[in-house]
Amino acid sequence: MFDAGRKFPSFDKNAISHELDQLSDFSTRLKRDNEKLRTQVTGLERQLQMDRATREDIAEQVKVLGNENIYLKEDLAFFQNLATSNEKDAENISIYHFKLKQGKSPGEYRYSLILLLGRQHTNDFQGKLAFTINLWQNDKKAVMPMPLPNEDSSGVFSVSFKFYHRVERTFKVPSDTVVEGLQVQVFENGTTEAKLTQAVDLSL
Structure with a gap:
């Protein structure tokens, strides 16, 4: 009975130590996972910014080309009218x-x-x-x-x-x-x- 009483506290300490080790390992894994997620989120944000910048560049190019097209049409009409005008x-x-x-x-x-x-x-x-x-x-x-x-x-x-x-x-x-x-x-x-x-x- 006395031996059993002595072993019980020892058993609790070992169990608690084991639980702490598991929690520590779990915390370490969570930190690694969080770091991976942060890296992925940062990469996605950069990709999104690049995609947005690309879309804005394309939109600006379309606008410029549209304006150039208007100018060319105006020039064409101008010279066509000029050719038939006195x-x-x-x-x-x-x-x-x-x-x-x-x-x-x-x-x-x-x-x-x-x-x-x-x-x-x-x-x-x-x-x-x-x-x-x-x-x-x-x-x-x-x-x-x-x-x-x-x-x-x-x-x-x-x-x-x-x-x-x-x-x-x-x-x-x-x-x-x-x-x-x-x-x-x-x-x-x-x-x-x-x-x-x-x-x-x-x-x-």
């Missing part, structure tokens, strides 16, 4: 497809236009374009010359072409400025009076 025989310079749109970043705007010279104008056109911006700034309406990259702050730059000339550029204004429209004046070298003035509103 304006090609005029001497004066003309402006076509004058557009102003918001750019990708805040305060950025993009404009484009086509200058067309009449067929009777035998010499190359040598002149300048002057742009002014119609805008709101500090709750006040204002008109200011458009600064251009690598040009002076007057917003004037030179052009030279034989038949037609495409102009596509971007410009930036302060973030607190709201652009409403753009005006262009065409000057021929040697003259101070604009041969042509045209304005366009911002396309929404």
